[in-house]
Every structure is written in C-alpha cells, then in structure tokens.
Amino acid sequence: MKSFFNTKLGKLYLGESESLLRGSVGKSLKGKVNLIMTSPPFPLNQKKSYGNKVGELYKDWFVSLAPVFADLLAPDGSIVIEIGNAWESERPVQSLLPLRCLLDFAEHPDAGLRLCQESVCYNPARLPSPAQWVTINRVRMTDSYTHVWWLAKSDYPKADNRRALRPYSASMERLLKRQSYNAGKRPSEHVLSETSFLTDHGGSIAQNLFEIEPIHPGDEPRLPNAFRIANTRSSDAFSQACRREGITPHPARMPEGLVSFYTELLTEPGDLILDPFAGSCTTGAVAEHLGRRWVGIEIQESYANQAKLRFEDVLKPKKASTIK
Template identity: 40%
Template sequence: MNTLPILKTNKGMVFNGDSLELIPQLEDESIDLVMTSPPFALQRQKEYGNKQQNEYVEWLAEFAQKLLPKLKDTGSFVLDLGGAYQKGKPVRSLYNYKVLIKFCEDLGYNLAEEFFWYNPAKLPSPIEWVNKRKIRVKDAVNTVWWFSKTAFPKADVTKVLVPYSDRMKKLIKDAEKFYTPKERPSGHDISASFAKNNGGAIPSNLLQIPNTESTSSYLKLCKELGIKAHPARFPAKLPEFFIKMLTDPDDVVLDIFAGSNTTGYVAESLGRRWISFEESLEYIANSSLRFASNASEAKEYYESILSGNSITVTAPIQFNLFQ
C-alpha cells in the first residue's frame, strides 16, 4: 500500500480513503477473504451515505470488479445486503438479487452459496406497510452472498459446527433405541455411522444472529465519552462465522466499507491479518474504541485520530463476541 494507515494493531491496519482508490494499491492475489456490508440501497437517505436503488448495482459493481484480481484463487467475497421496498408502494426491490446476477454473469464471480441472516431482534419495518397499514410482515432477513473467485475456494465447515439438538444427543448416546440403519424412502442410505459424534452439527445457510449489543464495551465507551456509535453495525458473530469457515490463522481479511470496523476487530481476535478501508475519518476514530481497554485510552485514540494523527495499538485484543 502506498497510503499510510491511520490505525495499526498487531495484526491489522485501517486506511482512510475511497475504496475505489485504495483497492488498486493492494497486491494482486493477496486477499483471502473480503467480508463487508456496504450501505444498502434504501429509498430513504441515511447519515452514513447510501446510493439510490437505480444506480446502486453499477456503483457496487465498480468495487467488485477492482477486487477480483486482488483475491487469491482460493479466496472468497462475502457480501451482506439488507432488503428494501420500492418507493411509495409495498413491493420489494430486487436490487440485492440484481447485484448477485451482475457479479456472477458480468464480472466473473461464482456464487459459492447463498446465506440468509435472520435477525430476530430487528424492529418492524417499513413503518408504512407493517406498523400503520399492517399489510406486510416484519423484514428480518438479510441476504448474504458468498462469492468466490474459482469454483473451489478455501472452506472448512468443521470450524463452524453448531451444538447438536437434544434429540441428536440422545441418538448418539443410544443409537439403537432411535433408528435402524437402512435406506429411507427418499433414497438416502442412513448407515450406523450416522450416530457418530463429530463434535457438532453442520450449520445451515440460515444464520440466526440477533443484532443486540447493548452491553458491549464498544457501546459503553461510546456512552461514557459522549461519542455517537456508528448507526449501522452488524453483530460480531456474523463475520466470525465466515472468517472461521473461510480462512486460516494469518490469512488476510479485507473490509472495504469498514464503518465501526467489526470485521477487523473479529479478524484480529481470531489471529487473522486484516485490512480495513473507511472514507470517514470520524468513523475510524469511533472504531478505535473497539481496541481500547479503558475510557482514558479510548479518548486518547479517538482524539488523536480526529486530529489527523496515526496511532498504533500494541496491546493484545481481548475478544468479546458482543463488542
């Protein structure tokens, strides 16, 4: 990178600038995972900036086109996109699906798998159709597209196994009591190895992660210092899932719309190297609170960055999933 980082840690760096200008400075085939959540294509303008739906797909495609040569052949690009309605009517926008088609058919990405992030804590919206007229249900699911450069990106599902159900635990404990190995009517051959304890169950592509972090140290420090938290943060468990599944320690994780830098923070905690791009200096200063151990340190980081200085955090990061 020709540009100097604003914030450095033991494993990562945050750069201030337009990602369209910063991405070309990356070495080709140097990135293992791009994990990001760009401003969504909402009809209502948000304070963190978002494009209108009619220009969103082409706008986002510019970033994706520049990123493709920077990904390793084993690399992945995970993109979190929230849904939206068309302006003035209770009809869903197709922008997030148009992004999917654009990336695959025009830019050359592969859709490794589609994921859906279900946030049970999401407030009912949009107000007009859900709360007032009551003709639509709450929109509580984001589409998360897992793109890859080739058909065989690095991936290991055994790193993200989920706890067995109570029924499966009973089956493992006493398999003969619950089932007889044989071919099922569906054609599946359920053998005796089905009852083997593999340490957990394979997760589905529906990720249930509530976006609640009211007790996080990040929010506590924001409140204590009178600093407004970033208005659009995804929960740490979302990037954690994909970083664990798609990378190994010391692999490089990139977020081109860093915001409050949840991705960088989680990557650091998991022993991955990371790079974050963010256009707003204020958001970078805000994100530095994630790496502070107390209010005094947080204030020092925040004020230093806002003054245009670069900072280095050398203390090890204590990972808290709710931060």
C-alpha cells in the same frame, strides 16, 4: 499511503474505498486477500448518515466493484457480502434491485466470479419495517432478514465446514451416548444405515439460515449460527465504550457472529481479510481476535475514530518500564 491506525495484525485506512483499492493500497493487496468480508451501504430509498446511493446509481456502483474485488483475491479466496432488501419508493412493493445487483456482480465479464452459496441472516427482533406498509397501513410483513452472498473466483475456494461446527443439539448428544437410533427408510425415500449418525464429529454442520434468536421457543441457541444481536448488541463492550465516550455508534454494524463464522469457515490463522466498508471495524476486531491479518477502509473519520474503541487494549500506549 499512511494508515489511520495500526494494530499488531492489521491497519485501518481513511478514505474512499474505490480510490484506495484502485491505487496504492490495492496494488499492495493484489492477489493476496483470502477473504473480503463486508457489509456495504444497503440499496435504500432514503439517504442514511453512513452514506448510500439509491436505485440504478447504486447498482452501477455496486457492480463496478466486482473486478476490483476479484483482482485482490488470492486464487482460493472468497468474497462474503451482507446486504439487505430494498423497497420501491412510496410503494408497498419490494424492489428487485438487490437481486439484480447480485446477478450483475456475479456475472461481471471482467471478474470471473461465481456464487458459492447464499445464506440468510434472520433477526426476529428487528423493528417493523418498512413502517408505512407494516405498522401504518398494515399490508405487509416485517422485513426481518438480510442476504449473505458468498462468491469466489474458483468452484473450490478455501473452505472447511469442520472449522465452523455448531454444538450438537441435546437430542443428538443423547443419540451419541446411547449409540442407537431409528434407522431405515424415510418418507423422503432416503435410507439411513444403522451407523450413519453414530460418529462424534465434534458438532453439526452449520446451516445457511443464521438465527439471531431461536425460531422455536424453548430451543437452545447453538452457536455459531445463533447470533445473539437482539439481546446483547446494546450492552456489548463496543456499545459500552461508545456510551462512556458520549459517541453515537454506527447505526448499521455487521453482526460479530456473522463475521466470526465466515472467518472460521473460509480462512486460517495468518490469512489476510479485507473489509472495504469497515464502518466501526467489526471485521477487523474479529480478525484480530482470531489471529488473522486484516485491512479495513472507512470513508468517514467519525466512524474510523469509533473503530479505535474496539482495539483499546492493543492500541493503549505501553508504560515505560522502570529499571531498579
């Protein structure tokens, strides 16, 4: 099948993901994908412009993808899925649907997957939702996070947290400089030796709570776990390009920082990354920037056209050279 557009390292296909992955595109990728990084349509109660199923139909559809994705993975490959919460229709009750999706997806008998780790992507600047119960009736708190599920076919997929370290905090920098700290027994009964924290590893190991803004006022954000969506998303290069072209950008774009973190953690340059629900192709753009090969699939042509804006430099026609 011909791709919608190509770059130096990747290609975007236009079409229905399931059909393409069960057809020629899937055959070409079978056993070769190092990372499936995606944010599928969330299990919402209302239809969105980017398309989404609801209720049991959503669960059945989502779970059916497990063996398809597993078949594409390299033996040490990973699947990372960002997915939001769901609420029962017209009730101030959170739905168990996302959790049931996770359990049935991970335990699909034909997929052989396991959950390596769950993370939370927290955004304190999200608009109060669900609005009926948060801002009108005022009986619930703002839903301010999404789940990030990391699954694999092996207990030991390719992963190295040294590739995705956070910069040390200011206090840790001072500790490394003075080469001393309060060693000994802690209230938790852990015993810290006098040398446990004196080695400079180039940064600290990332936590599985990804902050979009600092939780504590005055704290310095420490990338890669501080994803600055709230303050920069409307002014990033992609958003500026959309405004220039008079285009309304995809309303549910995956955070670039989230993609960058898992790309660094789970792959190496030259590895292959797939996003079967590419949208405006955040995954592909990050992969291209970090030197990974990539494949994206998007069903809506308007969003596929938007994706080209992320690759303006590499897709720009080259001027013919003039020989003097």
